[in-house]
Amino acid sequence: MLKLGIIGCGSVMQGPYMELVNKLVFKKILQLKTICDVDKKLEKILSKKFYYNNFVTDYNKILKDKEIDVVLILTSMNEHAKIAKQCLKQNKHVLVEKPMATNLKELNELYTLAKKSKKYLVAAPFVILSPTFQAIYSELKNNRIGKVALARARYGWAGPNWGEWYYKTGGGPLFDLGVYNITTLTGLLGPVKNIISKSSISKPYRVINGKKIKVKTEDNFQIILQFKNSCIAVVTTGFTMQQYNSPAIELYGSDGTIQMLGDDWEPKAYEIWDNKRSSWELYKTPYANWPWASGFTHLIDCILKRKKPIINLDHAYHVNEIMIKIYESSKKQKQIAIDSTFKPLVFRKRIKTKKSFLDHDRSHDDI
């Protein structure tokens, strides 16, 4: 039975990750050996909610425990790279929430270490595992809408009212939310050659856990990505959107359009405009309740079956480099070149989709 350690026991650990962990514990695939948070108060709360062996406040205890095979890093973002490097050095498989790193130095160190390691490093987000993403990927491969010239992506909300770090340097909606869009677009369209962006602090103060704090990092972004295949995309992200009712991803090809409905971390369906048919077609994908934390079950499956994770480290590095350079672009007010690249993604299974109906007057309420 694999033994698991979790570092960072806040909002995301207590929700989606523990749901998946509990399923594997119930099936006796996993033992949740140790959980760690610097916040000692959590021990009492979590002991009533979850079954685990130890609670610790120093993650070195997880690193030193030779029995622990896999570690989930679910802390605030600035901690990710440092802890992930230490886990790999201690011969553990690692899942790290996004971003892998908040600066290029740490990103390069972690990437170099992971490339040499025999253990797996899978970096969130896991949007490319979603059946809807994979179905759209097949449609593009099958040339359903011709050559894609333009794309748009969007993910935002009003912003967290917990975790002050979300509003400090190394936090912010780009690393937290825009990362999904950039992973989706690069996953579908390939590597980016340069970027240019504008960003701002739209709300200088926020109330976090009932306390007024000064915002220290941008909460509002408009980004342009130019791809190596010459497609140009716009990514809109911010803790500045109250609601929306438009597709997460729009791809404009020479023969048609594809739109992903819902958010890319929780897609509902996709629709295609095909010039030959001259109509919108709506496709529902199976597994409508695909869990966005499924990179975790994928990692466990890969460890047990000794297969390489689909989550591609070169792709994750590319996305992370783009995000770090978006900050540089905003600051210097100029276009910045992207140095890294990655090979096209490879999927093992073909996703079956179900055409729902031919629809000229699309209503999102129908989905």
Ligand SMILES: NC(=O)c1ccc[n+]([C@@H]2O[C@H](COP(=O)([O-])OP(=O)(O)OC[C@H]3O[C@@H](n4cnc5c(N)ncnc54)[C@H](O)[C@@H]3O)[C@@H](O)[C@H]2O)c1
């Ligand atoms: N909350 C969400 O909806 C959500 C969704 C997807 C991904 N994520 C990602 O998950 C990560 C965590 O987000 P969250 O919302 O759960 O944050 P959070 O602030 O609720 O939880 C983070 C926890 O990590 C702990 N921590 C920080 N540094 C630590 C250290 N060195 N050792 C041990 N514990 C430490 C904090 O005390 C805190 O309890 C982030 O990377 C975020 O981008 C969050």
